[in-house]
Amino acid sequence: MIQRSGKAIFLVFVLLNLQLYFVQSSSEEAKPNSQESIADVLQTFELTNFKSLLCKSQLLGLFQGIGDQFTVFAPTNDALPLGCRQLLESNTTSLENLLLYQIIPIGGFTTGNLISNIQPAKAANFTTLEGSRLPIHLLQNGSLRIGYNNVSIVRADIVAFSSVVQITSGLALPSYLVNNTAVLHTCPQ
Numbered sequence: 772m773i774q775r776s777g778k779a780i781f782l783v784f785v786l787l788n789l790q791l792y793f794v795q796s797s798s799e800e801a802k803p804n805s806q807e808s809i810a811d812v813l814q815t816f817e818l819t820n821f822k823s824l825l826c827k828s829q830l831l832g833l834f835q836g837i838g839d840q841f842t843v844f845a846p847t848n849d850a851l852p853l854g855c856r857q858l859l860e861s862n863t864t865s866l867e868n869l870l871l872y873q874i875i876p877i878g879g880f881t882t883g884n885l886i887s888n889i890q891p892a893k894a895a896n897f898t899t900l901e902g903s904r905l906p907i908h909l910l911q912n913g914s915l916r917i918g919y920n921n922v923s924i925v926r927a928d929i930v931a932f933s934s935v936v937q938i939t940s941g942l943a944l945p946s947y948l949v950n951n952t953a954v955l956h957t958c959p960q
């Protein structure tokens with residue numbers, strides 16, 4: 772059920788993102804195509820706390836493999852300690868929404884792709900699978916900051932078939948959580 776509604780949301784946002792997709796593909800270079808799935812990458816790079824949350828929310832099934840072009844912002848295990856996971860798991864709806872917020876359904880964006888969509892010292896909004904906007908800021912020195920709480924990318928551009936996993940220092944928060952003290956105090960940024 773959750774999986775099916777996730778897929779329906781996915782299709783809607785593929786359509787909404789077509790414009791961005793075409794802007795993107797016109798400037799895109801041929802991308803490497805690894806033989807690992809997103810689930811494999813989450814395991815290989817020890818993003819197992821994030822993977823277990825996706826699994827508990829039955830969202831791993833969104834990732835079908837070769838045809839996907841997801842951009843996944845995956846927090847490190849340190850960014851999702853037990854207390855944080857317990858807090859998030861206490862509300863399955865908000866957990867599912869927050870996990871879907873870490874995923875752009877299209878593009879398979881490398882950091883280079885993201886940067887080419889943003890002017891230096893400005894931000895761009897990317898539509899997530901959750902449905903709300905994920906702001907990504909490009910700092911003057913070329914670093915990216917993800918979400919309303921400005922998490923950083925600690926390891927960039929891990930290719931999983933045609934999808935890309937960006938490892939982040941913390942969960943990217945949507946605007947409605949950026950001032951949530953329970954989340955800010957239990958989930959490291």
Ligand SMILES: *[C@@H]1O[C@H](CO)[C@@H](O)[C@H](O)[C@H]1NC(C)=O
Pocket residue numbers: 862863864865
């Ligand atoms: C769970 O989160 C949703 C969405 O944030 C909220 O509407 C709902 O009231 C919450 N449920 C509980 C039991 O706190």
Ligand SMILES: *[C@@H]1O[C@H](CO)[C@@H](O)[C@H](O)[C@H]1NC(C)=O
Pocket residue numbers: 894895896904906
């Ligand atoms: C991103 O979305 C926010 C909220 O709707 C808006 O205020 C902001 O201007 C948008 N930024 C860009 C670069 O479009």
Ligand SMILES: *[C@@H]1O[C@H](CO)[C@@H](O)[C@H](O)[C@H]1NC(C)=O
Pocket residue numbers: 910912913914
């Ligand atoms: C870029 O600037 C930010 C904010 O000042 C800083 O935290 C970050 O370490 C800098 N990154 C690089 C690659 O210099």
Ligand SMILES: *[C@@H]1O[C@H](CO)[C@@H](O)[C@H](O)[C@H]1NC(C)=O
Pocket residue numbers: 908916919920921949
């Ligand atoms: C995130 O970075 C933007 C741009 O530098 C800044 O305007 C905003 O206040 C920052 N937000 C937080 C929560 O630090």
Ligand SMILES: *[C@@H]1O[C@H](CO)[C@@H](O)[C@H](O)[C@H]1NC(C)=O
Pocket residue numbers: 946947949950
């Ligand atoms: C979060 O709190 C800051 C500081 O009080 C405020 O400027 C900002 O508007 C708040 N953001 C949201 C989305 O409520």
